[in-house]
Amino acid sequence: MATRRTFLRTLAASAMAGACPGFARPGENKQTLPNIVILYADDMGYGDLGLLNPDSKISTPHLDTLAQEGMRFTDAHSSSGICTPSRYALLTGTYHWRKFHDIVHSFGQPVFDSELTLAEMLRHQGYQTACIGKWHLGWDWTAIHVGPPTEEKVGAKPEDYDWSKPISGGPTARGFDYYFGDDVPNFPPYTWIENDRVLAVPTESYASDPVPEEGAAEGRPGPMAPGWRLDAVMPRLTEKAVEWIAAQKDSTKPFFLYFPWTSPHAPIVPTPEFKGKSGAGPFGDFVHQSDWSAGQVLKALEDNGFRDNTLVIFTSDNGPESYAYPRIQKYGHRSMGPLRGLKRDIYEGGHRTPMVMRWPGVIPEGSVCDSLVGQVDLMATIAAITGFSLPEDAARDSFDLSPLLRGHSPQTPIRNEHVHNTFADHYAFRQGDWVLIDAPTGAISKVPDWYNKEYGYPPDPHKQALYNLREDIGQRKNRIDEFPDKAAAMKHALKRVRQHGQRSS
Numbered sequence: 001m002a003t004r005r006t007f008l009r010t011l012a013a014s015a016m017a018g019a020c021p022g023f024a025r026p027g028e029n030k031q032t033l034p035n036i037v038i039l040y041a042d043d044m045g046y047g048d049l050g051l052l053n054p055d056s057k058i059s060t061p062h063l064d065t066l067a068q069e070g071m072r073f074t075d076a077h078s079s080s081g082i083c084t085p086s087r088y089a090l091l092t093g094t095y096h097w098r099k100f101h102d103i104v105h106s107f108g109q110p111v112f113d114s115e116l117t118l119a120e121m122l123r124h125q126g127y128q129t130a131c132i133g134k135w136h137l138g139w140d141w142t143a144i145h146v147g148p149p150t151e152e153k154v155g156a157k158p159e160d161y162d163w164s165k166p167i168s169g170g171p172t173a174r175g176f177d178y179y180f181g182d183d184v185p186n187f188p189p190y191t192w193i194e195n196d197r198v199l200a201v202p203t204e205s206y207a208s209d210p211v212p213e214e215g216a217a218e219g220r221p222g223p224m225a226p227g228w229r230l231d232a233v234m235p236r237l238t239e240k241a242v243e244w245i246a247a248q249k250d251s252t253k254p255f256f257l258y259f260p261w262t263s264p265h266a267p268i269v270p271t272p273e274f275k276g277k278s279g280a281g282p283f284g285d286f287v288h289q290s291d292w293s294a295g296q297v298l299k300a301l302e303d304n305g306f307r308d309n310t311l312v313i314f315t316s317d318n319g320p321e322s323y324a325y326p327r328i329q330k331y332g333h334r335s336m337g338p339l340r341g342l343k344r345d346i347y348e349g350g351h352r353t354p355m356v357m358r359w360p361g362v363i364p365e366g367s368v369c370d371s372l373v374g375q376v377d378l379m380a381t382i383a384a385i386t387g388f389s390l391p392e393d394a395a396r397d398s399f400d401l402s403p404l405l406r407g408h409s410p411q412t413p414i415r416n417e418h419v420h421n422t423f424a425d426h427y428a429f430r431q432g433d434w435v436l437i438d439a440p441t442g443a444i445s446k447v448p449d450w451y452n453k454e455y456g457y458p459p460d461p462h463k464q465a466l467y468n469l470r471e472d473i474g475q476r477k478n479r480i481d482e483f484p485d486k487a488a489a490m491k492h493a494l495k496r497v498r499q500h501g502q503r504s505s
């Protein structure tokens with residue numbers, strides 16, 4: 001069995017010999033392998049975009065166009081209902097719950113050990129790689145901590161760290177040639193990080209500027225660079241992404257840009273030119289600004305001649321935050337669309353996310369894919385597209401979706417099952433049209449009473465729930481009493497998948 005360790009040893013030996021057997025040479029890659037851009041929204045709901053919700057109150061012309069020129073997925077899922085775990089699964093092709101459940105907190109350590117990442121895989125295939133935006137997968141902050149090392153420092157002071165030192169364990173240690181971003185927009189340190197160093201020393205303590213007009217800033221205390229503005233983050237990240245794409249024009253390598261946005265996650269801070277541009281309040285304006293960011297990236301691809309040889313993937317890391325409930329009352333906009341539940345929940349609204357892919361000449365224009373897919377599948381899909389043979393112990397939950405991208409409809413579904421999980425002991429399991437909530441409720445975020453009454457969710461005394469999503473996308477009718485054997489079989493199948501990798505189960 002080719003393990004990742006033996007695989008890396010082979011790569012190292014190949015590098016020493018000056019060649020990578022089995023891989024295309026860099027000069028050839030430019031012609032044959034597509035560039036890959038992933039736009040990863042943060043807390044954007046299934047119903048925030050017109051492309052999946054005709055009643056959306058937010059104009060998103062650039063993402064709508066992307067969908068018209070490519071394929072929209074109606075049944076795509078993140079691994080988790082929260083940030084860090086979904087990002088881990090996307091970048092490794094492995095469900096997060098095999099290893100952890102929670103987010104990385106302020107000054108938290110990396111979640112990775114020796115897992116092969118998407119960026120490492122593509123770098124080995126000859127790609128130039130960059131991560132610009134929200135990392136949130138941990139850094140080795142203990143390496144620059146002054147005094148005894150700590151796992152996590154709540155309420156850290158600027159003098160607790162030696163900011164002149166490189167911070168190891170971040171994106172450039174996981175296969176990215178370049179990183180630019182602020183790690184997490186509502187966690188310290190509030191400063192720019194380029195590769196593995198801060199650009200401005202965070203000498204002050206956090207204060208929210210501006211104060212968001214919707215929701216809390218959710219800013220955790222800690223060091224902040226002088227003059228740090230929360231609403232400057234998305235414009236600066238977008239500018240850097242555009243610059244980086246332009247800089248690839250004269251390169252002989254294909255490129256991979258992973259652009260995880262900090263929006264529309266709190267702090268909800270649209271810049272003045274986007275305020276009032278949606279019918280869904282400041283959050284809607286921030287989604288509209290996110291769409292502008294997508295448009296800037298798509299324009300950069302066009303302007304530099306990359307449009308026709310680039311696979312663009314847009315999706316979101318989890319469902320919308322709890323501000324989505326009052327948004328229905330105030331604006332009549334449903335960030336979760338027709339789905340039940342929000343961020344953190346194992347109901348559909350927690351993890352069924354918008355997803356669009358465009359690859360001119362390969363993905364049929366204006367197509368819709370209703371197949372069950374996961375973000376965890378991107379690893380095997382991109383491996384297949386770029387001719388990479390995954391080691392057996394890598395990407396163990398990832399399926400190759402490339403036949404779907406080419407417009408094929410396989411007789412047997414490529415993916416028929418998906419595990420849904422946010423926190424330990426609360427699992428849901430999807431099988432075909434059915435989903436089993438293997439818990440007394442799929443709600444983790446608090447649901448207001450008015451919402452349950454108005455939208456038809458009375459209390460349910462059952463210890464589990466079974467829904468048919470084809471007939472009941474809003475998960476209102478628990479069928480567990482009608483199909484107890486089906487529920488038992490699905491619980492058994494969930495146990496099987498949890499014990500084995502999905503590719504080998």
Ligand SMILES: [Ca+2]
Nearest residue numbers: 042043083317
């Ligand atoms: Ca998120």
